[in-house]
Amino acid sequence: MVARRVVIGIGNEYRRDDGFGPWVVAELAARRADDPRLDGVDLRVSDGEPSRMLQAWSGADLAVLVDVAAGDRTGWCEVSLPEDAGPGGPVASGHAIGLGDTIRLARVLDRLPRRLVALVAYGREFGFGPGLSAPVAATIRPVTERICELVAAS
Secondary structure: OOOOEEEEEEOOOOEHHHHHHHHHHHHHHHHHHHOHHHOOOEEEEEOOOHHHHHHHHOOOOEEEEEEEEEOOOOOEEEEEEOOOOOOOOOOOOOOOOOHHHHHHHHHHOOOOOOEEEEEEEEEOOOOOEOOOOHHHHOOHHHHHHHHHHHHHHO
16 A cells, blocks of 8 residues: 655745745646656645644545745755644744644644655845745755655655
């Protein structure tokens, strides 16, 4: 049986750097025809609303979440979840209900995927309008490659 793998790009493409998740999913969709590691991978975009997130990752062996967090750093980080999703932990979000809260809800409802990984870029520009800042745009390629490695290994 083939493992169910899902990549969820979280964000709003009309709020500058918040559109990072959807941009990465679009890049993965463009690569799919030429990259066999992406065969059978479910690509989704989400606004981060908890019930839709739970529905998207339910039953997955691997769920990779792609999001942006406000920060003074540049680049991106990888966080293995749910171990790192403690109260006030590193899973921050600009959404009304943060990712950590969504993970805790999924745990209570027994709706966590077998493995959950978040790839998070650091952004600074969240005003209205499309397009990513240059530092966030520069992280698309390395994050996309890391996703391909993760889904190939599952």
